[in-house]
Amino acid sequence: MPMTTQAQVLELLDSVADPEIPTLSINDLGIIRDVEVHGTGQDIHVVITITPTYSGCPATSVIEADIRDVIGRAGIQNVSVKNRLQPAWTTDWITDRGRQRLLEAGISPPACCASHPLPDDTDVVCPYCQSHNTQVLSRFGSAPCKALWRCSDCLEPFDYFKPH
Amino acid sequence: MSKNLKVDQARFQLLLRLGDNALILGHRLSEWSADAPALEEDIALTNVALDLIGHARLWLAAAGQAEGQGRSEDDLAYLRDVRDWRNLHLVELPNGDFARTMVRQFFFDSYHLLLLEGLACGRDTEIAGIAGKVVKEVRYHLRHSSNWVIRLGDGTEESHARMQQALDDCAPCVPELFEADQIYLDLESLSIVPEIHLLKSEWEHQVSGVLAEATLQMPEILSAHTGGRQGLHSEYLGYILAEMQFLQRAYPGASW
DSSP: OOSOOHHHHHHHHTTOBOSSSTTSBHHHHTOEEEEEEESOGGGOEEEEEEOOSSTTOTHHHHHHHHHHHHHHHTTOOOEEEEEOOSSOOOGGGSOHHHHHHHHHTTEEOOSSOTTSSSOOOTTOOOTTTOOSOEEEEESSOSSTTEEEEEETTTOOEEEEEOOO | OOHHHHHHHHHHHHHHHHHHHHHHHHHHHHTTTTTSSSHHHHHHHHHHHHHHHHHHHHHHHHHHHHHTSOOOHHHHHHSOOGGGOOOOHHHHSOOOSHHHHHHHHHHHHHHHHHHHHHHHTSSOHHHHHHHHHHHHHHHHHHHHHHHHHHHHHTSOHHHHHHHHHHHHHHGGGHHHHTOOOHHHHHHHHTTSSOOHHHHHHHHHHHHHHHHHHTTOOOOOOOSOOOOGGGTOOOHHHHHHHHHHHHHHHHSTTOOO
16 A cells, blocks of 8 residues: 555454454454554555453454554565553443444443442343343353343343453 | 662563563462363353463563563573572462462452553553553452452352461461562662552452451461462472473473
8 A cells, every 4th residue: 555544543443353252343343543654655564552351351362463464465574463451441441333233233332321339230221122120140251341130021141341 | 788789670670570570370279270160260260360371461561671681581481490590489379279369369360450550550651551451351360369268268168168278378478468678678768669558458448348248257366378479488388389380391382
């Protein structure tokens, strides 16, 4: 590409999926803090700053590799991926499109703002029948970001993306 | 010794202490994998283990940088022998039964949360940044372990007796949590770490509240196991390291 802009890089990043929840792009997840484009043509250098989610999440290193891969395939080999820890990532940064995509994939999005230290999760919606009559089965689930819930109306168990 | 050098070394020791506690407890919890009393608990304990191992990576990577000798997080995790470990005795205690694991976790989570909250407001921006991230995960850990302490303490005769026994087993490791050596006091005077007497009184207040709800008694502490921060450990740590470090010792530099 002759000219690369920040917007074009962001568009490329939209094709990088969260490896644990492939329905979400890393843009949806809200982990992209900054995109810098330096130079032009052959000398172009892209610096992407991300905020990792959970400390032990194995997806983090995969995401970094996937970012390099996607940008590399667009013809830009000089890519730096930086981590920024502060302020810490929060589920409040998941986009509206991200929340919608979670629901469509059968994962209930965070029911409340994460700034409250211990949210009560009282209004978790069932992604299958949209009932709010739901209960927790297990506070920990198949990934660090998820808990296991069940709908008391349609009785289906489902993943709940914990407010964090 | 110049003042800056002294601060650098104190920071290095603090980062090792934080990383070593997280890694050894993470390793201990991972021993429950496929062995917990219920599937949900298997998933919970290994999720907590995963968080702690993630914390250890952050702390030990920062420790390696603070030391300035080119050691990576992996070098620090896999190539140090027992006397160079700085973790607390509490975290190397064997899992025992589920009651022991939960009391150990509850004592540690309560301490860990208060320490991290203090570090997150401290003057060292790098340490505060990591603490501000991991504290969110630890808050969730404490909720889990507190719930179990209450549920099992105020449960059946059997679960109550096992929890009381677990308190007896873990109590000798409590005084070490609140020992402040010169390194800690130096960092305290720089407002990098929370004041130790506040940490202790807040811990006692919060723990006694949960134990009262659990109808459990904090035992009198007659002897204390200390010295972990100076590298004096129980024999348990050697066995943990033998298992954890085997691969890097047998096949130096192995990677995938």
